[in-house]
Amino acid sequence: MAIVIVFHGELKALVSVPLTDNGLAVQVYREASVKDVVEALGVPHTEIGRIEANGLEVSFGYLADPKDRIDVYPISAPADFSRPSILRPEPLNDTRFLADVNVGRLAILLRMVGMDTAYKNIHSDAELAEIANTQRRILLTKDKRLLKRSKIIFGHLVREITPKRQLIEIVRLFDLAGRLSPFTRCLVCNCVLRPVEKEKIIHRLQPLTKRYYNTFYICPCCDKIYWPGSHKTNMEDMLKSICLLNG
Numbered sequence: 001m002a003i004v005i006v007f008h009g010e011l012k013a014l015v016s017v018p019l020t021d022n023g024l025a026v027q028v029y030r031e032a033s034v035k036d037v038v039e040a041l042g043v044p045h046t047e048i049g050r051i052e053a054n055g056l057e058v059s060f061g062y063l064a065d066p067k068d069r070i071d072v073y074p075i076s077a078p079a080d081f082s083r084p085s086i087l088r089p090e091p092l093n094d095t096r097f098l099a100d101v102n103v104g105r106l107a108i109l110l111r112m113v114g115m116d117t118a119y120k121n122i123h124s125d126a127e128l129a130e131i132a133n134t135q136r137r138i139l140l141t142k143d144k145r146l147l148k149r150s151k152i153i154f155g156h157l158v159r160e161i162t163p164k165r166q167l168i169e170i171v172r173l174f175d176l177a178g179r180l181s182p183f184t185r186c187l188v189c190n191c192v193l194r195p196v197e198k199e200k201i202i203h204r205l206q207p208l209t210k211r212y213y214n215t216f217y218i219c220p221c222c223d224k225i226y227w228p229g230s231h232k233t234n235m236e237d238m239l240k241s242i243c244l245l246n247g
């Protein structure tokens, strides 16, 4: 049987077959969910914000009927996963991320602006899917195939190339600008930093740091010490340059 699928907006760039203005006529030879049909055409389900069958919103499990017209719309900014939708009935309580190894530098920048971002460069695809599912995190990756795994409910295919532009992409997509708390999270292990008295860690400081700085933070997980001069100035310059901070 043939169904017609029309991809909208930026989803068109993800489709792996030539597109026509009137949509794709797709032959479906067995009973297949709309998720399977759409993903076979190259579009991971994580990128989809809404699916309509003949004008009515449907879920990923919808089984296409002959002569159906299926409209597939992208997730558009601001992406709000805190509200239930037909495609994702169980919303997220918090915006927390999980980064694939191909966006490792983005993970560090997200931690830098205070976003909870799990990242280890040793996970297999199956492990990433499992962690994203059980910890209810948004998986960030440049790997389209990984995002087709059905265990992954929330994810995003990172489009930009440079880490700095990737950070802007994520901040805009999830409307994070008002929710950032820069320099509150350990860049190494993602734990929230705590203030620590200078006297308690003074024996670990270099002479110049000892002399010029009085405010210190420590990571309760890995014991790393942070202070305003450690990397804050460079990061502030970067954040200002991408308009995430005022001034």
Ligand SMILES: [Zn+2]
Residues within 6 Å of the ligand: 186, 187, 188, 189, 190, 191, 219, 220, 221, 222, 223, 224
């Ligand atoms: Zn740490």
